[in-house]
Amino acid sequence: MTSAERVPFQCLAADEAAALIRSEPEIRLFDVRDLQSYQQEHLEGAMHLSEERVPLWLGRLPREAPVLVYCYHGNASKTFAQMFSDFRFARVYSVDGGFRPLANALAAPAAEEAPSDALSPILAAFLADWEYPAGDLNARGRHGLTPLMRAALQGDRAIVEELLALGVDLHARNDDGNTALWLGCVSRDAGLVQDLIEAGIELDNRNDAGSTALMYTASSDRPQLLELLLAAGADPQLRNFDDLRAVELAASKTCLKLLRHTAD
Known part of the structure; x- marks a missing residue:
């Protein structure tokens, strides 16, 4: 033909x-x-x-x-x-x-209409700055980031707390398969990460490379967040698509020490 x-x-x-x-x-x-x-x-x-x-x-x-x-x-x-x-x-x-x-x-739910008077001026400004529609708190912007993901990545704990209180989707994943937990770990804000954990976010979400937030904190030398995730129950035995566990990805002696009990 x-x-x-x-x-x-x-x-x-x-x-x-x-x-x-x-x-x-x-x-x-x-x-x-x-x-x-x-x-x-x-x-x-x-x-x-x-x-x-x-x-x-x-x-x-x-x-x-x-x-x-x-x-x-x-x-x-x-x-x-x-x-x-x-x-x-x-x-x-x-x-x-x-x-x-x-x-x-x-997976996107129908737009959740949040009355404008339910949003704080700070959150309304945040949504406008990142070009999210004010009425849809689970809208996806650049790279598939929802407002919660964006706030977690920026390390804006006040915005994260308000969005959690408004009941946004904790389990949404961006274009790489990451949730707000991974992005919160990128920001290095332990308090913000703890807020997400307490809100019930999935600890062991695996992204499109098979990696978890625990693997990321180990490989990027974030021992405080690594310890926090372990204490919350994140699974150190999971393997990514390269067949590596968090202990095998540890970037520092401190991270390796925290994971040494998982080495066998």
């Missing part, structure tokens, strides 16, 4: 793909990331697809079936989408940005 005869596929932004999935219950979803990433998490109903299994699906699906393919960042999915298009599938889509933005778009 020549390029001139190819049936084009369509690239969709994450929010467009999420809307399509919601409106088309019969759409076939394919995850073309590696099997380990797929097994860790994938969209509900998505089937893992490798190149050698493409012929199986080409022969099994009706040509009128809508097909949506996602990968890590929106590159490999285009190759797989073209395979379906080359075999005359009428409606084929590839997701720009890949899995994480799409998962976030599907």
Whole structure:
């Protein structure tokens, strides 16, 4: 088949793909990331697809079936989408940005309308400065950061406390698969991290590299936060996708000492 005869596929932004999935219950979803990433998490109903299994699906699906393919960042999915298009599938889509933005778009709750008089002037200014809509406290900005994630990254404990009191989503993940806990550890604010822990944030969330906040604090030499996470019950035995535990990532003797009981 020549390029001139190819049936084009369509690239969709994450929010467009999420809307399509919601409106088309019969759409076939394919995850073309590696099997380990797929097994860790994938969209509900998505089937893992490798190149050698493409012929199986080409022969099994009706040509009128809508097909949506996602990968890590929106590159490999285009190759797989073209395979379906080359075999005359009428409606084929590839997701720009890949899995994480799409998962976030599907997981985003309906905009939580917070009355303007419920926000402190400081929080209202914070939302405006970072271009978040005042009525949606779980909105996603640059890099998939919610207001809570952004405040945690900035080390703004007062904003974090107010957002927690307003009931924002603790479990939202950014484009790299990190929650506000990881970003709070980046800011080095132990009080802020403790607030997140006490609010019930997941301690062992694994990002798109399989890493946890505990691994990050060990590898970036943040012993105070490392100790705090261990005391809260973070699991030191988890391994990232390079098969390394926090103890094997420790960047200093202090961090190694805190983790020495996990070395065996």
